[in-house]
Amino acid sequence: MATLSSSFDLLDERIRRWIWSAGWSELREAQERAIPAILTADHDVIVAAATAAGKTEAAMLPVLTNLLKDDDGLALTLYISPLKALINDQFGRLLPLCETLDIPVWPWHGDISSSSKSRFLKRPSGVLLITPESLEAILCNRGFSAPTLFAGLRYIVVDELHAFIGSERGKQLQSLMQRVELAAGARVARIGLSATLGDMRLAADFLRPRAADGVETIVSTSEGGDLKLLIKGYVVLAPKDREADDADEHPEAEAVRSIAGHMFKTLKGSNNLVFPNSRGKVEQYTYELQKLCAAEGMPNEFWPHHGSLSRELREETEAALKSKDRHATAVCTNTLELGIDIGAVKCVVQVGPPPSVASLRQRLGRSGRRPGESSILRGYAIEQEIHSESDLSSLLREDLFEFAAMTSLLLEGWVEPPRPRGMHLSTLVQQLLSLIAQRGGMMAPEAYRILCEAGPFDAVGKADFVSLLSHLGAKDILMQDASGVLLHGAKGAPLVNHYTFYAAFSAEEEFRIISGTRTLGSVPVSSALSVGDFILFAARTWRVDEVDEASKSIYVTQHQAGRPPRFSNGAGMVHDKVRERMKKLYEGTDDTGFLDPAAVRLLAEGRDTYRRYDIGRRPLLHVDGRALILSWQGDARNATIAMLLRMKGFSVGCYGAILTIEQAGAELAEVSKALQAIASMPLPPIEDLLANALNLRQEKWDSALPENLLQRSFASQKLDLAGAHEWIKSQWYT
Structure with missing residues (x-):
């Protein structure tokens, strides 16, 4: 390899010997390109490459070579990871090499002993593997010694960079990197690693705000094998008794049993990951799959994994996946989306549309990691049986089209860019x-x-x-x-002074849904609410009568003219480009190539509805006594359109791609007139737009904000005023 690779020759001789002894035949493309870029430690670098493409080594081989040039042995690298489990994995990967180099590696998080941390503090050098929260604790509690601790800092390496961008935790990380550099008294090279990045310019601006031009980006395209994917369509039968409360008899429960049966036949005898999009669904599918194992008299092969489980239970699932002696499938939330080492996974299963294209890409990267293996994605699109009371979303087969749109964008290599300029x-x-x-x-x-x-x-x-x-x-x-x-x-x-201070993000809180004296259940609510809004829960439509933010309770009355909604997919905010692709699919004629016959039939049904209602030419419809708006814009723009209409006195519900004017007798002429007025006027102040909005306090420290700043912070992250206004003007400005 030394004669074939100029990058290999740049590495320290001891590292080259370790590579030879490890049996490497060549460096990966990402490693070849990253080594000379990172080695000098004089500028920032982003390495974007497929999962299992050797990104960790692409960063750490040149980083360690640089550290070895330090004569006094006090050079330091901060390696920041989003998860403790990832830190443990990286420690196991780096330790054998670093021991041969006499470079200490220090894992630092809540489960690490105080004696280990004390040894690092006495001689802060080597590689410190740490989460943002633990780094925050060091700066808070050892602030006066921070200049000494970081005096030898050469690099800040951020693993899974995409997991931070656009979030509160990402802003915390940016601030921590800035404060660490101030403590070190020098600009420190920042290295970002990720398998899932869309707009590289925005990623560079995240890594080094206001200096993206100085960030070198290395995007490897040579890694990864073939992709095999199939989305199966499932139809949920309409309930015979819409008022039935027996969860086992609910049609959704039957859908879970049916899909679990197909999963069992397909997945048993291999290692896989199943993503049903919510903790509740994880438990449902795991329960059904474990029952099937017991019925066949075979050892259990299906294990749950989500954030509400204890660390011990999550580690049991991870150990089952890594075991060489048995097969295991994890039914999980995004807790196994990041790069925790779980061994080889044959396929990834996605139940319902994923939260985002980026998430789907990251999940799919866990499959096909062995040389010569294909990445396999099995999807399940669940739609309701059509009946006399079916709503337009069901008739359009909206979930299937959203899933297909995200999958087609994935195949084109597109992922959602981070949203810039949030106030946070x-x-x-x-x-x-x-x-x-x-x-x-x-x-x-x-x-x-x-x-x-x-x-x-x-x-x-x-x-x-x-x-x-x-x-x-x-x-x-x-x-x-x-x-x-x-x-x-x-x-x-x-x-x-409380240990919970160090995390910038809040734990996901759920609101109780209460009707009269009866608690119907609980659900996370990420959008702003107002009295008079309508929400979907337990396959029914409810009017919001009161929101008690202190007790996290929403008091509702069943909307008598309601209709059974499609099942929620638990997704995050859908991007404008996904909805635009959905519209393109509705107007197309091909079957995309990755749908099974049942899904193809659902596709045809959705297109038939789209043509029958002439939706392509009519963004405003009147269906079943309601005015409906189909903007084909993302969730941020749709939420803003709803807010603007609420200022005009309308009660608007945001149900996926469809905005619904709920009050009876809402005539198209009235809604159209309001939209014309909005189009011809300047945008209202944020304070007016959100004057009656509740549930704005969604982040950890929002309760400490004055009302006007709370409203503006919420709008900067959840709404798109300019985009919504531009769309309204494009349709109604005269």
């Missing part, structure tokens, strides 16, 4: 409190410079920052001493 004020509050803890106090102008002017919260102006400080002072979260130094207030100090 919840995380700004956390980072402000953390920075004060690290420095023992801060002057307001310096805090603004570090966090906003030179930091990641550049969407926050000085006036907003001053308003935020004033509000935090009024709530006793912050205080200012006589010299003007910001300190923790009476309520802020215990918050910062």
Whole structure:
């Protein structure tokens, strides 16, 4: 290899010997290209390559070579991962090599002993494997020693970069990297690793805000084998008794049993991952699959894996997947979407549309990792039986088209780009409190410079920052001493000193749905709600009568003119491009090539409905006494269109691709007139748009925000005012 690879020759001799002894015949493409780029530690680099394409080695081989050039042995690399399990995996991969190089590797998270952490603190060098939360804790609790701890820092490596972009945790990570560099007193090379990146420019801007031009991007296209995929269509029979409460007799339960039966026949005797999109569905499918194992008198091959399970139970599932002595299939949420080492997986199963194209791509990357093996995706699209009360979403076979649209975009290599310019004020509050803890106090102008002017919260102006400080002072979260130094207030100090402070994100909270004195169940609600809105739950439509944010309760009344909705797929926010592709599929004539005969029939039914209602030329319809809007825009734009119409006095429900004006007698002329008025007027202030909206406090520190900043922060991340207004003008501006 030395004679064939110039990159190989750049590595330290001891690393080259280790590569030979490991039996490598050649370097992967990503490694060949990344080694010379990373070795110099003088600029930032992103390495994007398929799962199992050797990204970790592409970063760490040149990083370790660089560390070995340090004569005093005090050079340091921060390797930041989103999961503790990933840190444990990387520790196992790096330790054999690093032991031969006499470079220490330090895993650091809540399960690591204090004695190990103490040894690192005495001599901070080598490779520190850490989560953002643990890094936050170091800066908070050891702020005065941070310059010493990071004095030898050469690199910051971010694994699974895509998992951070666009989230509160991502803003925290950006801020932490900025604060670590300030503590080190030098600009440090940042290395981003990912298998799932769309817009490389936006990814570069995330890694080094306002300096993306200096980030070198390496995109490997040579890795990965063939892809085999098939989406099967399933029709759920209509319930005989719509008021029945027996969950076992509900048609959705029958669909789970039917699909589980097909999975069992297809998956038994091999290792696989099944993604049903929610924790509840994980439990349902695992239960049915385990029953089938017992019925056949065979050892269990199906194991659950989701965030509500204990670490011990999750590790049992991971151990079953890694075992060489048995076959195992994990039924999981996105907890197994990232690169935890679970051994070889034959195929990935997706039940219903995935949360996003990026998520589908990441999940599919877990399959076909052995040389010569194909990646296999098996999908299940579930639709309802058509009957006299079927709604337009069911008639359009919307879930199937969403699944097919995401799959076709996946095949073209597209994934959702991160959403830029979110304010992320919840995380700004956390980072402000953390920075004060690290420095023992801060002057307001310096805090603004570090966090906003030179930091990641550049969407926050000085006036907003001053308003935020004033509000935090009024709530006793912050205080200012006589010299003007910001300190923790009476309520802020215990918050910062609690172990839960270090995480920027909040645990997913569910709202109880209550009708009269009866609790119907609970569900996560990520959209803004207003009294009079309509929600879908338990296959029925409900009117929102009251929202109690303190107790996380929504009080509802069944909407008598309601219709049984399609089953929720538990997805996140659908991108505009997905809905545009759905429209293209409705207007097409081919069967996409990856649908089974049942799914092809559903495709034809959806297209027939699309043509019958002339939806291609009519974004506004009147169906079953309701006005319906089909914008073919993403969830952020649809939510904004709904808000704009609510300002005009309409009750609007957002059900997938369809906006529904629920009040009886809503005539098309009235709705069209309102949309014409919206098209001809400038956009309203955010404060007016969200004046009656509830459930805006969705992030961890939103409760600390003044109302106007809360509204603007929510809008910057969940709405698309400009895009929605542009679409309305394109249809109704005269």
